[in-house]
Amino acid sequence: MITLAIIAVTCIVSFLAFNKPKLMDDLILWPPAIQRHREYHRLVTYGLVHADFGHLLFNMLTLFFFGRAIESVYAEELGRFGFLLFYIGGLVVSILPTYIKNRRNPNYHSLGASGAVSAALFAFILFAPWARIIVFVLPMPAILYAVLYVGYSIYMDRTGRDNVNHSAHLWGAAYGVIFTLLIKQGLFTYFLAQLVHPRM
Template identity: 70%
Template sequence: MPITLVIVAITSIVSFMAFKNIRLMNDLILWPPAIARQREYHRLVTYGVVHADFSHLFVNMLTLYFFGQAMEGFFTRALGTFGFALFYLGGLVVSILPTYLKNRDNPNYRSLGASGAVSAVLFAFILLAPWATINVFFAIPIPAIIYALLYTGYSIYMDRRGHGNVNHSAHLWGAAYGVVFTLLVNQRVLPHFLDALLHPGMR
């Protein structure tokens, strides 16, 4: 079974369980004092298998399903059978670390959801196919590179505003991690990306 589907299945099952089990949710969510004081480092990963609600879960898993399958082959060829799992887990940790460090002494802060790691997968895909079509809200077709620019600009703007319950910082760090990790794994990706930008008809 593809690792992407395994991740989707595990995340979906655990999220549904946590919707009805507040204790499970509290044991897995990113709560900085539990890491700083009790050394529950597993939370740097397990926060990504629980979600706020069904729509939060659905968007993340649908995005992961489509783009994860496209990227799994790339990382498997480069790093072996569990290459994509390694990449995804790294995305969970790297995308949340700045948030954790900023809030490590804040007992009122909590974060959850796979959005950071999913952003890593999405931006890795964009490096390989910058002119592929991404259907925003299932209806608005946008070239992947344009989507990346809009997504990044929006996330920076919202992160600076600092309002709402969405962790835009994790989105940004996840995207950056996805780009850097992919370029480190295969240095030929950068010239491919730059060449593709000059040829909009390339898919």
């Protein structure tokens, strides 16, 4: 239910912000607002707003499938709101390097839940590396998608050919893996055992 609640809140806020520029301005990550005015809430609220409907739909669909699949793990280890804590941590950790790099740049903005969604996706891969997922109608093993995703994100982050924060995707993925391994004893061994015994 936590995953569904996150999706519901994110969709509501994003739809409101599509038509209310003031709300978008109040929630988006804008470094000077944090640096000068101590508006630290923006390190989380930027994940509640999205650039457009496609951006929102892609993130929320991904979260719907993978968040629900792993939500119980965090509830078991951290309590009822464990997945919410994990998700908020993903938002903060994934954006911090970008914020630090651009903290004095008044022209920089960032929005969207992609970093936290990446954290959920890569945490899922630890439990089911050979699960079949659909990527743009093409089925592939989750672990193969992870490799391609990381490679593509690194390439695009270095070339800077679009306005997507690929750095947040990478940091979110790293956070998802490290955090989950730290709270779930024996998971790394389980992951390796699954990895060497492919089951499609």
